[in-house]
Amino acid sequence: MKAGIIGGGISGLTVAYYLQKMGISYDIFEQGEFPGGNIKSTITKNYVLEMGPNALHMTPELETLIRELKLEDEITEPKAEAGNRFILQHGHYQKLPETILQLISSNFFSWKTRYKIMQERFLEPQPADPLETVSHFIERRFNREVVEKAVEPLVMGLFGGDPEQLLIQKTFPQLVKFEAEYGSVLKGLMKSKAEGRRIFSFKNGLQTLPLVIASKLIELHTNAQVEMVTRSHGKFIISTSSPEYTSSEYDILVLALPAHRATSLLEFTFPGVAAALRNVNYPPACVVHSVYRRTDVKFPLKGFGALHPKTEHQFSVGSVWNSSVFEGRCYEDEVLFTTMIGGAKLKANAQKPRAEILKAVHEELQRNYQISAERPVFQHFYMWNHAIPQFDIFIEDAQELVKTLESENVFVASNWNSGISVPECVKQAAEVAKKIQALAASQTG
Numbered sequence: 001m002k003a004g005i006i007g008g009g010i011s012g013l014t015v016a017y018y019l020q021k022m023g024i025s026y027d028i029f030e031q032g033e034f035p036g037g038n039i040k041s042t043i044t045k046n047y048v049l050e051m052g053p054n055a056l057h058m059t060p061e062l063e064t065l066i067r068e069l070k071l072e073d074e075i076t077e078p079k080a081e082a083g084n085r086f087i088l089q090h091g092h093y094q095k096l097p098e099t100i101l102q103l104i105s106s107n108f109f110s111w112k113t114r115y116k117i118m119q120e121r122f123l124e125p126q127p128a129d130p131l132e133t134v135s136h137f138i139e140r141r142f143n144r145e146v147v148e149k150a151v152e153p154l155v156m157g158l159f160g161g162d163p164e165q166l167l168i169q170k171t172f173p174q175l176v177k178f179e180a181e182y183g184s185v186l187k188g189l190m191k192s193k194a195e196g197r198r199i200f201s202f203k204n205g206l207q208t209l210p211l212v213i214a215s216k217l218i219e220l221h222t223n224a225q226v227e228m229v230t231r232s233h234g235k236f237i238i239s240t241s242s243p244e245y246t247s248s249e250y251d252i253l254v255l256a257l258p259a260h261r262a263t264s265l266l267e268f269t270f271p272g273v274a275a276a277l278r279n280v281n282y283p284p285a286c287v288v289h290s291v292y293r294r295t296d297v298k299f300p301l302k303g304f305g306a307l308h309p310k311t312e313h314q315f316s317v318g319s320v321w322n323s324s325v326f327e328g329r330c331y332e333d334e335v336l337f338t339t340m341i342g343g344a345k346l347k348a349n350a351q352k353p354r355a356e357i358l359k360a361v362h363e364e365l366q367r368n369y370q371i372s373a374e375r376p377v378f379q380h381f382y383m384w385n386h387a388i389p390q391f392d393i394f395i396e397d398a399q400e401l402v403k404t405l406e407s408e409n410v411f412v413a414s415n416w417n418s419g420i421s422v423p424e425c426v427k428q429a430a431e432v433a434k435k436i437q438a439l440a441a442s443q444t445g
């Protein structure tokens with residue numbers, strides 16, 4: 001039995017890694033020169049720049065993978081102050097309260113809202129509604145101020161999303177679980193906060209993880225774009241742009257590529273699924289890295305970064321303060337910002353000409369962080385034409401339909417099916433490898 005895996009992002013690489021460990025034959029095809037997909041790091045002029053994720057949450061699945069790959073020594077831990085998150089309010093960055101005590105004593109929310117938050121514990125829980133949006137859920141349990149001041153900027157920053165469109169069950173399933181289990185989101189949050197979650201990166205950036213997985217794989221084929229998938233006598237025939245792999249046969253197909261890219265490949269074999277995948281929405285986003293001399297920045301950068309609510313009318317979604325999060329991201333006497341522009345609510349800004357974006361980002365940083373420099377010491381731009389898949393009503397159909405493909409020996413390991421975060425991608429990829437192992441065992445046994 002042989003599996004053909006399409007896509008060399010973290011999901012496809014993890015499936016391939018576990019299949020190889022299980023002794024199951026596979027080929028993995030990646031269109032690009034380097035594997036990693038959305039996890040993309042660049043080291044230039046001593047700056048460690050991230051185009052995708054800047055930090056990951058450690059989970060048991062990631063811990064196992066990192067231990068097996070002997071990558072522990074490459075890990076970089078966050079600085080003590082990196083736990084602080086800021087939100088712009090009336091033109092000033094305000095620290096997001098971390099504990100209930102901080103929430104009550106700070107003036108981040110109005111008195112009325114703080115009272116509402118405390119009262120949430122006594123609200124009647126409602127039965128889960130699969131079509132309830134993030135903003136509706138938060139407004140129902142708390143109020144509009146919580147949506148606008150905290151949840152909306154968070155959703156824009158994490159998912160490039162719009163809380164009026166994203167489904168609560170798909171975006172924050174944990175919150176729905178808290179309502180069901182404890183009868184209160186607040187009670188659930190207090191309990192989960194006590195458990196804690198640590199963030200980390202690697203000294204040379206997060207792409208270390210996919211690159212090291214790739215280095216272990218015997219059958220990874222880069223510069224091999226899959227152009228067509230057909231089916232004949234129960235076998236999948238994968239045709240690629242690589243002269244070595246013009247056409248090869250597989251018993252199992254693993255889709256580890258974005259939904260919009262899978263659409264054209266499934267058009268002939270599974271047209272119904274292809275149609276559903278076409279509707280999955282990927283708003284554009286771009287990322288700007290800016291370096292300034294530390295002495296030119298008046299604002300104390302003591303935290304992970306800051307986000308902008310829509311009501312503040314800013315150009316960007318917000319920035320990560322990389323030099324305050326991990327050591328060695330730039331020279332000691334400099335600071336590095338990674339700014340995200342675009343996403344579902346600010347799409348038009350990501351589509352402006354590059355020079356205009358760079359100028360607008362510099363002016364915004366200058367204003368918000370009281371930067372005296374005329375220009376940054378260094379700027380870098382990266383465009384994601386299709387950034388993060390949106391878990392809105394269209395994802396429901398796509399996820400439901402791809403489940404039916406498993407009986408046809410087609411498995412999906414990709415962020416639009418697993419969940420957006422890298423830990424979720426790794427978890428699902430490990431599960432897909434196990435399913436393939438069980439299938440192989442059932443056919444030989």
Ligand SMILES: Cc1cc2nc3c(=O)[nH]c(=O)nc-3n(C[C@H](O)[C@H](O)[C@H](O)COP(=O)(O)OP(=O)(O)OC[C@H]3O[C@@H](n4cnc5c(N)ncnc54)[C@H](O)[C@@H]3O)c2cc1C
Nearest residue numbers: 007009010011031037038052053225226414415420421422
């Ligand atoms: C700007 C940004 C910020 C993010 N921030 C975070 C964060 O802070 N924390 C976090 O956990 N996650 C974050 N994410 C999300 C996370 O990085 C992704 O969800 C995850 O990396 C997706 O992995 P994947 O393998 O499922 O898909 P991808 O990374 O999209 O990989 C798919 C691969 O398929 C390849 N491919 C496509 N078509 C073909 C074809 N026809 N033939 C061959 N290969 C093909 C692509 O080149 C790509 O390498 C962020 C993402 C972005 C874009």
